[in-house]
Ligand SMILES: [Zn+2]
């Protein structure tokens with residue numbers, strides 16, 4: 001099969017490699033579409049958060065790509081939960097299943113992250129992070145990571161099911177029962193945009209989206225945002241509070257990773273409010289702890305898509321309650337991956353979610 005393999009930092013080569021064989025509780029997925037995530041750009045140029053055999057993923061025959069979907073092509077021994085030919089989206093993380101966090105359903109926070117080789121093989125897998133990912137024709141997946149793609153959903157849009165699952169998980173962490181409560185989403189990247197859609201589907205009201213790009217804010221409106229604020233044009237905390245009678249909102253889902261995002265988010269919520277951090281900030285940030293303590297504000301960090309959130313997000317798609325299609329903007333062939341990465345990195349032609357198809 002064809003697979004892109006990471007050499008030195010930033011260097012990808014399209015190679016011929018053997019089709020992997022599924023083991024017990026695994027299936028072989030023929031990849032039909034793989035979306036590019038900002039985290040893939042980090043992995044390809046800097047390595048982290050990918051880790052292969054306990055170190056950086058360079059020159060280890062590693063294939064990145066974690067947001068893929070496809071068709072089941074073969075079943076490993078003992079698998080009767082799925083059949084060949086079914087269309088599936090895949091969660092990124094299959095935890096080890098034996099640590100305390102996995103047993104709690106927090107498999108994206110598996111305590112054996114990356115321990116899947118040699119003497120420390122605990123069975124942990126994370127597609128495109130600790131095991132081979134989706135910039136290839138085939139991949140092996142544990143059945144716990146599979147989610148059936150609802151009928152009528154295109155391959156490209158199905159790659160966004162896992163993104164919607166990440167948004168769902170963040171809203172779970174914030175409190176889950178968000179119907180009738182006010183939420184701000186900061187940052188209109190794919191996760192922020194899908195957080196808007198999922199929050200509206202769950203009944204949050206109002207949902208306010210902030211970003212510094214008007215085209216992204218317009219897509220957020222399409223996905224259901226009640227209000228949008230261009231944070232480059234006005235002080236964003238004041239603008240949020242003005243929309244809310246000065247009181248502040250119940251929740252903020254922080255999806256921008258901007259340097260001052262946490263200090264703004266804690267001032268957008270009312271006293272006792274909750275803030276979920278769902279973006280990788282690239283530098284340590286100074287945070288106003290006194291404000292957090294004085295105002296009893298809760299801060300949560302999430303990693304990925306735990307608690308089977310992806311299955312629940314897929315159900316929202318199946319029910320027609322969310323439609324992520326405006327987030328998908330460009331499609332390339334697998335062979336054109338370097339060009340597709342450039343579109344994603346430089347946001348060429350308004351690119352949001354760029355997908356490659358083997
Ligand atoms: Zn991602």
Ligand SMILES: [Zn+2]
Nearest residue numbers: 096099102110
């Ligand atoms: Zn675990």
